[in-house]
Amino acid sequence: MDAALLSAPARTADSAAASTALLTDRYELTMLQAALRSGAARRRSVFEVFTRRLPEGRRYGVTAGTGRVLDAVEAFRFTTPQLDWLSDQQVVDEPTLAWLADYRFGGDIRGYGEGECYFPGSPVLVVEGSFAEAVILETLILSILNYDSAIAAAASRMSAAAGTRPLIEMGARRAHEQAAVSAARAAYVAGFSATSDLQAGFQYGLPTTGTSAHAFTLLHDSERDAFTAQVESMGRRTTLLIDTYDLAEAVRTAIEVAGPELGAVRIDSGDLLMLAHRVRRQLDDLGAEKTRITVTSDLDEYAIAALGTAPVDGYGVGTSLVTGSGQPTCSMVYKLVARASSDAPDAPLVPVAKRSAGAKSSRGGRKWGARRLDAEGVADAEVVGTGPVPAELADRQLQIPLVRGGEVVGREPLAAARERHIRSREQLPMSATQLSKGDPVIPTEYVTG
Amino acid sequence: MDAALLSAPARTADSAAASTALLTDRYELTMLQAALRSGAARRRSVFEVFTRRLPEGRRYGVTAGTGRVLDAVEAFRFTTPQLDWLSDQQVVDEPTLAWLADYRFGGDIRGYGEGECYFPGSPVLVVEGSFAEAVILETLILSILNYDSAIAAAASRMSAAAGTRPLIEMGARRAHEQAAVSAARAAYVAGFSATSDLQAGFQYGLPTTGTSAHAFTLLHDSERDAFTAQVESMGRRTTLLIDTYDLAEAVRTAIEVAGPELGAVRIDSGDLLMLAHRVRRQLDDLGAEKTRITVTSDLDEYAIAALGTAPVDGYGVGTSLVTGSGQPTCSMVYKLVARASSDAPDAPLVPVAKRSAGAKSSRGGRKWGARRLDAEGVADAEVVGTGPVPAELADRQLQIPLVRGGEVVGREPLAAARERHIRSREQLPMSATQLSKGDPVIPTEYVTG
Structure with missing residues (x-):
């Protein structure tokens, strides 16, 4: 960065x-x-x-x-x-x-x-x-400190639970649009590595990240078409979203399209612990040992901790981060x-x-x-x-x-x-x-x- | 309005x-x-x-x-x-x-x-x-609808619980400073009457309200000095905050200073149900039958409902409103x-x-x-x-x-x-x-x- x-x-x-x-x-x-x-x-x-x-x-x-x-x-x-x-x-x-x-x-x-x-x-x-x-100055100072500190407190629990694995803040859609920018900033202070929010990148210089959603896959006539379009546009180091249709087929298609140099796959639904193990085995069997696995479905600090032994390389956190994980204000x-x-x-x-x-x-x-x-x-x-x-x-x-x-x-x-x-x-x-x-x-x- | x-x-x-x-x-x-x-x-x-x-x-x-x-x-x-x-x-x-x-x-x-x-x-x-x-447009549209609808849902429960008694939104200090403006707007949609947030008044034409905090009383050498200063500045129809020191003494002083034309008293701490009855009796005994009672301490829809039989004329709601009363996003x-x-x-x-x-x-x-x-x-x-x-x-x-x-x-x-x-x-x-x-x-x- x-x-x-x-x-x-x-x-x-x-x-x-x-x-x-x-x-x-x-x-x-x-x-x-x-x-x-x-x-x-x-x-x-x-x-x-x-x-x-x-x-x-x-x-x-x-x-x-x-x-x-x-x-x-x-x-x-x-x-x-x-x-x-x-x-x-x-x-x-x-x-x-x-x-x-x-x-x-x-x-x-x-x-x-x-x-x-x-x-x-x-x-x-x-x-x-x-x-x-x-x-x-009372109201304004309290608004800022109460919100930002609530987000940072949740982010700190998550970053402690994640250990050395990177955390991406991606909760903009679950927070007021301006609050989301401040949430990304507070999450960075408390250990997150990057954010999906472009304004947070523009305004505060935070690293931003993101590749594609299910809509992109559904837009194309097939998952293969979608993966091909994404790899042609963003290169083999991109992250492909693999849970639109069938996970195992998506992994096969992803590696066929991008080769074992594929940067990462993202799983956004289901039993992440079980699926991460299954996808890791499949990727390894396909020779894609270095392809990373990112998970992003309704995570909070407890889910992150529970995935500690799973072969997961990074977490994307949305709702629970921007709502303070149950404590949305101080x-x-x-x-x-x-x-x-x-x-x-x-x-x-x-x-x-x-x-x-x-x-x-x-x-x-x-x-x-x-x-x-x-x-x-x-x-x-x-x-x-x-x-x-x-x-x-x-x-x-x-x-x-x-x-x-x-x-x-x-x-x-x-x-x-x-x-x-x-x-x-x-x-x-x-x-x-x-x-x-x-x-x-x-x-x-x-x-x- | x-x-x-x-x-x-x-x-x-x-x-x-x-x-x-x-x-x-x-x-x-x-x-x-x-x-x-x-x-x-x-x-x-x-x-x-x-x-x-x-x-x-x-x-x-x-x-x-x-x-x-x-x-x-x-x-x-x-x-x-x-x-x-x-x-x-x-x-x-x-x-x-x-x-x-x-x-x-x-x-x-x-x-x-x-x-x-x-x-x-x-x-x-x-x-x-x-x-x-x-x-x-995905992220922006979801940010707005998810936040505003969460606030409106909470506000609607509160306005249903309050019946015909007016509700004032006063949660700015417990929300991101820009989210607070949108929260005031959403609360108005769902039945609130006014807001403490000046920007919400400026930007959306919402009625705004507010008079004084404990700091104003503490600033002066006595409660009487503070009440006198407020009544001189804002007139007898103002709302005096009566719970800085001793409630009964404050009510006496308030009516001595403002007369029975005093607009309202505000109670911001303690057992509101019990205190509202006590203050009402005292006001009535002092001939201030028309002086209203506003309560404002950590209210949510349950507390509002519980105060339904109390002699309360209006509610100010902060934290629970701007955090969606336990559901801060949709x-x-x-x-x-x-x-x-x-x-x-x-x-x-x-x-x-x-x-x-x-x-x-x-x-x-x-x-x-x-x-x-x-x-x-x-x-x-x-x-x-x-x-x-x-x-x-x-x-x-x-x-x-x-x-x-x-x-x-x-x-x-x-x-x-x-x-x-x-x-x-x-x-x-x-x-x-x-x-x-x-x-x-x-x-x-x-x-x-």
């Missing part, structure tokens, strides 16, 4: 260049208006993205979408048609519209590096600025955790937290996160704290600077996020990648500074 | 105007290349969108996204940067690139009207044209069901179908769908057929013309889709809206013409 293409900044897609400012819940703007009027809008504020729990049974989470957040914050500018619409609809008043017209985030963002594992309470992202400039929230004690410009920050009964309480204060390792270098706790970082955790901090004074400073190639994820996952206890339901693989400990 | 805003064509968003051509699986283009080379690309072809089954336990499906499909097909044009990238990456060869540069869909599309209920085997969309022009597929018998320009269509073992077989032939009613006007079967439509079903046909010779003819106001959904659901047997798991509420019968 082309490593240069994976360097930042990402190739800008038509849609990525558009304003992101209205991808926002209305209440962000009405709160802004009320706070501008009360004067509290200027109070320095710290918002934190965290999750109270992992999805049921999951042993770790995966931070993803951080790079997209940076692009989206930069593109958070209100255009004239948007402002006119907000005015027409009386969403906010004139002073607020004037404020929005000049909006540009000027604060600071720190966060877990993209690809980093996270746990309940991990301060995955910390946004600091005036209340006004920080509050209106429960990340964006909470005010500290704010200036008064409207005075130099007022100190004070921690704040929702205190009502129920499960939605939160811990106040600006937080850092660190992963403590044991003597063997294996993670044994997620340590989350306010105040100074203990000396023994100084080099185990997980937040990195992403935006400083409104300028993006944390952009990185997608390959760096992918490498970070592999390193982060490898440092977890072995049981992290067990597929059975379990608790978070390390506990979260709180340190108050 | 502003009905004019819901008229077609939808206000074009920045992102909607962009080319949709690369929101496509790579294999669509490689199949195209091979078919152009073999000559089969010119064969007249009929592709059908259908689903083999409903999500587990669901009693009906809801067609949604049709209007978005029409926009997306119109925007399916390859730009020069896209073509250059396809060339650089050697995705397809030069003759294929030249063909793509001139691409514009020139065929016909018929389909179920947006909002119409569907069942296993319903021919939800039928795309007819040359193989080349029709095959490359299993719609896009299958070649008929194609010209040869490369001759006037060759007749012949049905085709995948025949291998396993669950993925399909029925060949260009199909129509009709809903048969019993003597009481209640649906008793989904009738799917090839050939002529039986006279008794002539006025019960479900497909309408959407595109003719490449021109969109089926655009309609979103309100029309919403009305169609209500009519369609009302015609189903009563058990359709039972929330318990069940079989499709009517059987699908096949008629071969």
